[in-house]
Amino acid sequence: MAGDDGLTDALVALGFSQYESRAYVGLLGGEYGLTAYALWKRTGVPQPKIYEALRKLVERGVAIQVGTRPQRFAPRQVDEVLEQLQQDFDSRVEEAKRTAAKALSGGEGADAYAEVLRGSRGKDAVLTDAAHLINDAGERLYISGWAEDLAELKDTIVSAQERGVQLVILVFGRGKFDVRGAAVYRHTTTSHVLYRSHRNRHIGVVADGRRAVWGVAFDGEEWTSLRFEDRRLLGLLRQFIRHDIYVQKIYNHLQPEMEEAFGIGLEKLVELDKPLSEFVQGERTARSAG
Incomplete structure (x- = not known):
């Protein structure tokens, strides 16, 4: 790729090491998803250093791992x-x-404290960001997401549980997801009903009350996320997950009564322009008529 040396030097000036710069430029100029061995052959970075350079690039968020057997890596776009x-x-x-x-x-x-927001695009990038947070957690994790997506993070989540991290997990969708020893809750109010608004998918991770990732896939396809350390946003996401769990616990205890009042999947709860008094009066009228 023309201008490789110039781009390498520019990245070094921006804080990259020489090996990191050469590895990133090598990823840019190669086929999609290079192994560490292929990148070593392409760039000439000493073989013992190529793995360290790739690890640093992934941590920086400028490269992502796109395969596991063997491990393959791809670059983020230069822009x-x-x-x-x-x-x-x-x-x-x-x-x-x-x-x-x-x-x-x-x-x-x-x-x-710093107020830092960083963004990622694409499901692989969002999952990589979430995995980094889970790997770095030392005390407690709040995790929310759809079963199929959380399954791709299961090994990382299990590793966190095995090293003593407390896990609180909220699972959406009909797929199976469980982690032995973790507090896993099903979002049962929506497990049998699919509304148009539920086509969006999400992954939320709060690690030790200090760092978080919030990823959303609009219409289930276009993944984008934010990574942040701002305590106000951290509290908001953590409370969002906790509040959803509160509702599920109440629903599991009072399911017949709640479905009688608000319908299967509690769909009437979304009628925010209708005050609670109208629901109560409606139920009283229905019982009287019965």
């Missing part, structure tokens, strides 16, 4: 990588400004 680097740089500058303001003002009223 996406450069935009991510720009966002990271801007975030660090903003954090430096806040830190400087705090130091100059004696620390009164300044935020002490």
